[in-house]
Amino acid sequence: MFDNLSDKLDKAMHVLKGHGQITEVNVAETLKEVRRALLDADVNFKTAKEFTNTVKERALGQDVLTSLQPGQLMVKLVKDELTELMGGETAGIDLSGAPTVILMSGLQGSGKTTFSGKLANYLKSKKTKKPLLVACDVYRPAAINQLHVVGGQINVDVYSEEGNMDPVAIAKNAIQHAKENGHNAVIVDTAGRLAIDETMMTEIANIHQAITPNETLFVVDSMTGQDAVNTAKAFNDRLDFDGVVLTKLDGDTRGGAALSIKSVVNKPIKFIGTGEKMDAIDVFHPARMADRILGMGDVVSLVERAQEQYDEKEARKLQKKIAKNQFGFDDFMSQIQQVKKMGSMKDLVGMIPGAGKALKGVDIDDDAFKGIEAIIQSMTPEERSTPSVLNGSRKKRIAKGSGTSVQEVNQLLKQFNQMSKMMKMMQGGGGRKMMQMMKNMK
Template sequence: MFNNLSEKLDKALHTLKGHGKITEVNVAETLKEVRRALLDADVNFKIAKNFTKTVKEKALGQDVLTTLNPGQLMVKLVKDELTELMGGDTVGINLGGSPTVILMSGLQGSGKTTFSGKLANYLKTKKTKQVLLVGCDVYRPAAINQLRVVGEQIGVEVYAEEGNQNPVEISQNAIKHAKANGKNVVIIDTAGRLAVDEEMMTEISNIHKAVSPQETLFVVDSMTGQDAVNTAKAFNDVLNFDGVVLTKLDGDTRGGAALSIKSVVDKPIKFIGTGEKMDAIDVFHPSRMADRILGMGDVVSLVERAQEQYDEEEARKLQKKIAKNQFGFDDFLNQINQIKKMGSMKDLVGMIPGAGKALKDVDIDDDAFKGIEAIIHSMTPEERSTPSVINASRKKRIAKGSGTSVQEVNQLMKQFNQMSKMMKMMQGGGGRKMMQMMKGMR
């Protein structure tokens, strides 16, 4: 996520991170490189210029040249300005109304239908809402079928009218259906349209007027950079939407859309899509994203994801097993599954301060645990519950059954033993204190 931008900003700020003498000249030179990094990330020239001008004024206003650590102060100023550029405060979704009506808009191929499913899943699981998805894309072949597949996947009802080519009528009927069937959120998935297509823009404007949505979201593919910002302006002129959704942020995104869109349309980024799975959706936090762009990680989001998967009852059972030296490979497998539920490995690593930079050339696959899982699944129930019984001949059989080598089985055994020792050391309240500390960070 924003790897290229992060790397270039790090290089630009590196000259001020040392202990050398800081002057107005090298502050200006550093900010020139910062501006170049922003332009390379497809940020609008005027926005990039104003950004560096503001940072310079603040830096000189705080007498950065005579501070004990001017490099760190400059990083903080850039971070604060990045946060402001992306909106400053986190803006949540409006769930008022009975039912809440959410209208999705955007270009063809921006990921509206997939994101509609992600949002429905988010509201169902995190906000305990009864959601109805509505198929109003009456033009694209198989669009309704795609929405139905998504709805089935997440257990959410999909409303559609076969043969009806009037999306205004469909959306109005869907709201009546929602009221009659106890649904308190209606998400209307509309057809993708080009901003230059006057007829289609009029159509979505008519839908908007007919249903009076509490939230109108503009969905944009973040990989389209500055073009996305220009399109957002055209849509906002017609719809006056409430917020922006950036999809495909897990790709090789330059960052131009995320950094420019708030300045251009003066509307907050509310959500981001971070992968293909239905739970790959995050509320957008400008401050946390600024931290990630500057290589500081995002520990708060990482802790929140861990907390979502944390089951206190399971943790108590696990503690008892560890205390009795009964921690086995089935328990190890459960821990792996909890980590996998937290999101893509690449995204999780990016949340750890410094890890993104250290592993920038390492391809972190979501199948990173595949070999470990294969080895564990090749063990007998006795071997999984009592790892000490695994001898040389058993290792050979496990390696053959999992398609791995004896060396890989030995490596896993070594890692497992180290993890067991570490967890044993954390007994006596250590683990609980750690979790309490994590809760306090939220």
């Protein structure tokens, strides 16, 4: 996400990171490049111009040219302004009401139905809600069936009415059904169109008026760039929605929608969709996103995801094993499973400061652990618990059984031994030695 924009901003800021003398002239030249990078990312022209003018005013007002670290101060100003451009503060979702009613709106193909499922899954797993999905798209072929499939995947009830072509009545009946059946969150999935038309706008306005939702969210495909912003404005003029959801941010997106939408419609981005799986949903944090765009990573989100998978009881067991030198491949496999639950590998790597730039052009597959898992699964219980018994003939058998080579088995063993030593050092406080070892590891 935002790869192209990140690259161009990095090049634009190169001069101001200490590679040459800082003058008012090259500050202006750099900001001209920043503006060009924003326009290439499909950011609204007026927004891009205002952005660079604001940064320039602040830079000259804060004596960037005479500061001890002008480059770093300039990057901070750009980061602060990017954060402000995307909304400044993290916007929460209103979960009041009994039940909470959330109305989804947007064009056909924006990912509304899939995101409705992701939001239901988020409310169920993170907010301990009992959600109900409501199928109010009565026109698109198989739309109701799609929502039932999505609901089945996350074990959430779906309300639909066969033969009823009145979405307003369906929405009202669904809320009554939710009250009678203990559902404290209702997510209403509405019909979309391939383009904005009066019939669709009137229909969704009627649903909005009939059910008075706590939250009205506008779902937009971030890959449509500036068109997304124009569509958002048209919807907001009619619905006065509460927030924006950006889907498909894991695609080859230029990011213009994320950067322009707040300044054009003055409504916050509340959620982003970062993949196809039902747990690929994130609350939108403007400051963290600005860090990622400028190649600074997002350590806070990475830690939060790790904490979600953290099991204190298992961690204590693991600690004892490491202390007794009993850390084996079964434990290693357990750690891999926890990392996999944290999300896509590409997304996780992007959260590590500098990693995105270092691995530019490297295709990080979500199946990156497949070979490792195959090797471990080809080992006997004894080999997994006591890796020191692995001799030449055993390695050949494991390689054959896992469809890999002896070289790959040896490489895994080497990395496993380094990891075991590193864990031991972490317990013993050998920080300097551990850092040296990490540098030597791939």
